[in-house]
Amino acid sequence: MxxxxxxxxxxxxxxxxxxxxxxxxxxxxxxxxxxxxxxxxxxxxxxxxxxxxxxxxxxxxxxxxxxxxxxxxxxxxxxxxxxxxxxxxxPVGGGRPREELAAGLEDVLTLRRVLETGAAEAAARRELTAADREHLRVALEEAGTTDPAEYRRRDSRLHLAIAEATASGLLTSAVADVRIRVNELLDAIPLLDTNIEHSHAQHRRVVARILVGDPAGARRAMAEHLDGTAALLRGFLS
The missing domain is CATH 1.10.10.10 (Winged helix-like DNA-binding domain superfamily/Winged helix DNA-binding domain)
Structure with missing residues (x-):
């Protein structure tokens, strides 16, 4: 062989x-x-x-x-x-050593998974106001952009909107902090059209589960979404 x-x-x-x-x-x-x-x-x-x-x-x-x-x-x-x-x-990450980019990758991915699956679950458990629901719908619609230049920013805003729907300032701040770290890693890999399409579909499932008050479903949908991003980051950077 x-x-x-x-x-x-x-x-x-x-x-x-x-x-x-x-x-x-x-x-x-x-x-x-x-x-x-x-x-x-x-x-x-x-x-x-x-x-x-x-x-x-x-x-x-x-x-x-x-x-x-x-x-x-x-x-x-x-x-x-x-x-x-x-x-x-x-080159990876604008020429930065791959080892430097990968050093804290698993730490960031672990923290992100804990925080964002928890945020989706907590948002689905909460009795959302009409304003909360509208905020999620608008963020979801904006995240559906086909403009690559706008995608990262609008994707980030949707994830923050989900955290905000928990009404926990501490959790929202923690999600914002980890998102900054995630974006630094995402900026080092190419945007793939098929992944963006998958992300749009997964975003819709996450928000749908939150809006109908399905905590377990919201957690599962968010976990699947994060796993897709994690696979690409590990592939390009590890």
Missing amino acids: STLASAGEAVFRPVRTGNAFEETVERLLQAIRLGVAGPGERLPAERDLAARLGVSRVTLREAIRALAAAGYVESRRGRYGGTFVTEVLP
């Missing part, structure tokens, strides 16, 4: 979450970062790779297109074509 094949068994394993696109991107980036598929090398054939990851070929193609747009892979046609890792990988 070749080195690529044997090492790939550990990386190209079935995805486990509801964020198939994001985790597929993470797995492909892991393979590239770990040298399972080094610069200039070809990734396994699409049919084989989709089967090993346990995702549809449509999802795999979306992930490959996203990585191609970000400069990590390129597609070649012809008899010896396929998807190849680029010879020179793009």
Whole structure:
């Protein structure tokens, strides 16, 4: 068995979450970062790779297109074509060492998960006022922007609106603080169109669960949303 094949068994394993696109991107980036598929090398054939990851070929193609747009892979046609890792990988975080960016990644992700799933649950438990509900709806609508330049800001505002719906000033401040740290990490990775589409759908589910007063559902929906972002951050930065 070749080195690529044997090492790939550990990386190209079935995805486990509801964020198939994001985790597929993470797995492909892991393979590239770990040298399972080094610069200039070809990734396994699409049919084989989709089967090993346990995702549809449509999802795999979306992930490959996203990585191609970000400069990590390129597609070649012809008899010896396929998807190849680029010879020179793009810098991460504007040239900052990846180790520096990744050092506190898990700490930030852990804190964010505790705070934001808790905020979604607490907001759903509370009897919201008409003003609270309108604030959430407006923030959700604004977060649905297709303008990449506005996406991060409006996404942040929605997450803060959810925290504000808890009526806890301390929790809202804590979510704001961790969001600053998260945005520093997000600014170091590319915006992927498919992930933005997924985020919009997940945002709608989170807000819907809050508005109907479903604490457990709101927590689950927020956890799924955060897991998708975490997968991309780990893939690009770890």
